[in-house]
Amino acid sequence: MSHLLSPSIMRLVLPVIYAVVIVAVLPLLAGYIVLVERKVMADMQARLGPMRVGPHGLLQPIADAVKLLLKEDIIPDKADRLLFWLAPLVSVTMALLAYAALPIGPAFQIADLNIGLLFILAVSSLGIYGIVLGGWASNSHYSLLGALRSAAQLVSYETAAGLGLISALLLAGSLSMKDIVIAQYDQGIWFIFYVPIGFFIYMVGSIAETNRAPFDLPEAESELVAGYMTEYSGFRWSLYFLAEYANMIIVAGIATTLFLGGWLRPFASSHTALPGTSIELLDALPSLLVLGVALYCFYLAPRQPVKIQKLVMAMAGGLCLIIAGVLVGALFASPAVLQGIHGAFWFLAKVFAYIYFFLWFRFTFPRYRFDQLMRLGWRFLIPLALVNLIATATALLATREWGGSLFFYTVLADVVTLAVAMFLAKNDEVDSVVPVADGE
Amino acid sequence: MSDPRGTELSNVSATVLGADEIILNMGPQHPSTHGVLRVKLKLDGERVVDSECIIGYLHRGVEKIAEHRSYQQFAPYVDRMDYVAAVSNGLGYCEAVEKLLGTEAPIRARVVRTILTELQRIASHLLWLGTHALDIGALTPVFYCFREREEILKIFEKYCGARLTTHAFRIGGLQYETYDGFEQDVKRFCDDFAHRIDEYETLLTENRIWVGRTKGVGILSAADAIALGVTGPVLRASGVKWDLRKAMPYAAYDQYKFEIPTRETGDTYDRYVVRMEEMRQSRLICLQAIENIPTGPIMARIGKVLKPPPGEVYHSIEAPKGELGYYIVSDGTTQPYRVRVRPPSFINLQAFDKMARGSLVADVVAIIGTIDIVLGEVDR
């Protein structure tokens, strides 16, 4: 179609199409991530999870969405109506806005800003307003306290996460998300191998930023302060919820772009063709993987106890076959299409892998108490991030001055940072005895 | 219905943000108070300055009911006090009445009683562990603990037909013989349980976050514990090595070898460690007991109508939560004149104020959990 339209019009229309696609798909995706979370949670807890609504609980998110939409809209009596209405809107808008710069594929990006990363970070920070406004507008001091605590936590850990990101940014040399991925392609290695500690810092920071366990004290049900979301119900609550999961995908997207190579497949810069063809060996990987999943589904299907589950398994297998087919088909299409489709596959795979860690941590660790959480952020993570930053910068400088492999210097830098980390961890035991002179 | 419980706490007017001290009410309905317990906290910022537990929401007048039932009729009521560990309640009551009658259950009954009571102790501690971990934010152990508890409840169901409020024992012994396969079931459970409990330990005991949330929280010194009448794992964690099963053995406990876990500091972490170790020791007792259950009658010959000679007796056992005592006064009739239950949870809960003062609000939930209360027993 694109040859029919002039490039300038395409430049206007394509982003709109992408934006519509993203905004349309995102709620569904968030809902299904919730379902995946519940199933993974159940698996870790030796039980099954949602099974009733739709086969294997597959229609659960739909049911939840319908329920939330139909719920009565309750506004607390003395709440500030405008702010009450505005707060979840701010959260969701900022969360969705950040998708503008997220590169899902080389051509699949709504806006290739040259300050892409900065834009995303800035917009995510604005999402904190939504939380504080929500706490304020509820006219309940418990909500406000919860909101303030949440905001404090988010601000602290954003600092740490941002500092962790900068170490990868130094290696990339540009703020544009697309350029960062291309830099990883040019250097032939994902940045996580250069700055694993930066990745770790970013991961911890992002878990805290999205209010996920073990940093979810402000919104835990067993705590006294039920958090900023207390007074929200129905659709407004679902907006907050959507904002939270959209944020999760954003931070996963940032991590993927900066550390895990974005849309690049593993070993993107090495080209080993399959014998006799021009198809690269590693490009066949996605199709093989998905084919494997499909075969596994077909293997499991007859072994299900109930007929509907057999059907669902078979359908899942079929779906996987279709995806595998698309992936294989892309192999024979133009390089742009190949990169586009396979790129999207790899990007999504990495994002889901990152999110899986979020789920895993949630159900393994107990919760940090708020003061322990803040202490961890300010007295461990931020100093560590600073040290990591300096070490990485030094490594880069060393490479430039003295030549040699960057990898070697970054390994040295990482060793030094690791030593500092152990020193910090030992020195600053997360103890629960808070000194008496603790004014709050 | 108004509830003007007046103390110095309620004299403070409604909370104002920015004032120095606020009153926080953890109402009777709250996911973490393990029942209908109301806790009023006076906070200075994040710190608890004063606290008050308001109980009585589950008061059912069990002691009054006892005066209008015969001894055997009252036995099922006893289960419903500490409904999490019903078998222990039954053991205490039956043994108290047996003492009142001047009789004793035959040895086979005593050994089976021991096995079931120790299984119940494991079940009670498992429930405690699951809910305590859940309060602190570990969402997974609760399911594992309930899975183990399920096995124990299955054994109870096969034995006496009920899982929770079992009425497993009768005055004078047992009503039911052990079912075929009882020993195998218990043995299989005990064999599985050994590595399962190790699994739960790996999730929590060395976990930095868990240690951070529980070490130094809710410290109760040994002197305070004794002065407050605290018994059970709370006392042992504070450093007093005392267990009624060893100090004043009852049932068949004097025949088995087991340790009494004790720790020194008396914080939440110590209570956790003590209860985990107690579960292991209970398992050992069960294994020793099923090796050799003596044959013989399961019921003493005491007749159907029980009229203990007038007098009184106090008998207590080491229930999972502490010293559970029964003070029964008989007037020679078929109905007791007075039954007083010495509830370990009630008396342990008194120590809450001592433990919570000076701690942070977020720790209050951990402290309530660590005392291990069951409101049915607190309120009766």
Next chain:
Amino acid sequence: MANDPSEKDPVSKPPASGAEEKPIAQKPAEHSQTASPADAPKSPDAPAPKSPASAATTPAAPPAPGAPAAKPAAPAAAAPKAAAPPAKEAPPKPLPLDNELVQKLKARFGDAIREATLDRKQAIVTIAADQLREISRYFRDEEKFDMLVDLTAVDWPKREKRFDVILILYSFAKNERVRLKAHAGETEPVPSVCEIWPAANWLERECYDMFGIVFEGHPDLKRILMPDEWQGYPLRKDYDILKQDTDWVRENLGIESGQ
């Protein structure tokens, strides 16, 4: 000593306040309270009620429960038929060991120690209520009974001093229990032992709540289990559950309770 003495004789010293104790005379074995002030050694094998005033519920009952009661447990050494029971002396002194404690008590407090008995191998010391605090302090400090196990009350409405306030104490060092009993009248305040054993705080509140016994010196004596505005004291024998319940339902719910 307190719980498991080797000798099982009940030791009863006829209490000063007689009147309607429960009919104990019949069951000889371990019954301490006797209504009859007679010092005569009650031979255990006299099922006939010695105390005329005793509300003999079941004069015929004793043999029946007596027999099974006496059977397995040696303590009931006096089977109703036993001809030569372990000598029951009139004077109280229960057991040698008990002697020591009781003697020390008597030496120290004299008349405040009304009676010391042994019931089913458990020591009971009846004391004067007004000396409760001093005696408790003595028990805690000198005799090392550092734990208050329980504090409760029993209502004997036909007696002049209707309440029995019971304290059960435990000594870790000696691994012994002892029971203190004090008689208190309906309107008579009992000294509180909160400052001696902080455990008494809630226990005394519960006593107050259930019986209406006022503890003097208690820091915060209010109801604990019943709602604050409840009228009446539930565990008293003259408290009718049904009536109060129907009244409450009528007042608060506006309907007639169907009971």
